[in-house]
Amino acid sequence: MTEIEITDVTAACGTSLVGEPLSEGAAEELAHTMKALADPTRLRLLSMVAASTGGEACVCDLTEPVGLSQPTVSHHLKVLTEAGFLSRTKRGTWAYYALVPGALDRISRALGAA
Amino acid sequence: MTEIEITDVTAACGTSLVGEPLSEGAAEELAHTMKALADPTRLRLLSMVAASTGGEACVCDLTEPVGLSQPTVSHHLKVLTEAGFLSRTKRGTWAYYALVPGALDRISRALGAA
Numbered sequence: 114m115t116e117i118e119i120t121d122v123t124a125a126c127g128t129s130l131v132g133e134p135l136s137e138g139a140a141e142e143l144a145h146t147m148k149a150l151a152d153p154t155r156l157r158l159l160s161m162v163a164a165s166t167g168g169e170a171c172v173c174d175l176t177e178p179v180g181l182s183q184p185t186v187s188h189h190l191k192v193l194t195e196a197g198f199l200s201r202t203k204r205g206t207w208a209y210y211a212l213v214p215g216a217l218d219r220i221s222r223a224l225g226a227a
Numbered sequence: 228m229t230e231i232e233i234t235d236v237t238a239a240c241g242t243s244l245v246g247e248p249l250s251e252g253a254a255e256e257l258a259h260t261m262k263a264l265a266d267p268t269r270l271r272l273l274s275m276v277a278a279s280t281g282g283e284a285c286v287c288d289l290t291e292p293v294g295l296s297q298p299t300v301s302h303h304l305k306v307l308t309e310a311g312f313l314s315r316t317k318r319g320t321w322a323y324y325a326l327v328p329g330a331l332d333r334i335s336r337a338l339g340a341a
Contacts, residue, residue, distance in 0.1 A: 130331060134292070135274040140267035147265040150338075153254035156261075160249040163339070178248070217244060221335035224264075225277070 131225030143223055149196035150220070154179055155189045159198060162210050169202075169211045245339030257337055263310035264334070268293055269303045273312060276324050283316075283325045 135143070150156060157179055162170045176186050190210055193199045198217065199210045249257070264270060271293055276284045290300050304324055307313045312331065313324045 130270060130274045131277045131326075133274070134278050135271050137267070137271070140270040140274075143270055144265055144267040147261055147270075151258055151261040151265040153251070153258040156244060156254040156257055157249050157251070160244045160247070160254075163245045164248050212245075217338045221338045224331045224335045224338075 129223055129225050146196050146220060149192050149198065152189070152192075154181065154185075155193055158186065158189055159193060159212070162199060163212050169209045171207045171209050173207055243337055243339050260310050260334060263306050263312065266303070266306075268295065268299075269307055272300065272303055273307060273326070276313060277326050283323045285321045285323050287321055 130143075150159075158175055161175055161178060162168075165174070172183055172187055172190065175190075176183050179186060187208075190199060190201070190208075194201050194210070197213055200213050202209045202211070244257075264273075272289055275289055275292060276282075279288070286297055286301055286304065289304075290297050293300060301322075304313060304315070304322075308315050308324070311327055314327050316323045316325070
């Protein structure tokens with residue numbers, strides 16, 4: 114069974130901090146996306162997934178390096194997946210996570226980078 | 228009297244989410260900086276300062292558009308200043324805020340944008 118979930122980083126797409134003042138709605142959406150990144154464990158997990166061979170990592174590969182339980186790591190990966198930064202593919206017993214192409218670039222652009 | 232405070236966005240300088248896995252220390256620093264941006268009011272204030280004539284805004288210009296009290300707005304501006312996104316210059320009664328050049332670009336780069 115294969116299951117892929119990609120959701121809401123696109124909500125922040127097209128908004129930019131530098132230009133016109135952000136509307137209330139756009140600011141809410143961008144803040145929600147930023148919250149997913151405002152946690153040291155989630156940042157480390159994202160960077161580990163990005164650095165994985167084949168660009169994909171299993172929860173089973175990530176628990177030891179961050180030194181947290183599997184449910185805790187799975188929770189953080191879920192937040193990153195729901196925010197649109199990771200995709201999740203289930204194969205057999207394990208879920209595999211990969212960076213969603215362009216998701217970090219979209220946030221970079223929202224922060225006003227050229 | 229002129230007073231300028233610029234602090235810790237440089238802590239996240241040189242770290243990147245895409246490349247090697249982030250160290251615990253680098254992840255803590257980057258998450259701390261991201262937390263300053265993970266709030267809709269602070270995002271709106273940053274965008275308002277960026278869009279101000281002359282690139283500078285007074286607290287007195289910002290309270291009405293966000294619909295919050297001056298102490299609340301001042302608190303959010305302080306968080307953004309301490310995180311290194313805004314500089315603060317006091318002239319007479321009022322403090323004026325401006326974007327710190329390059330601060331948002333450094334965060335963009337930390338997120339792995341080219």
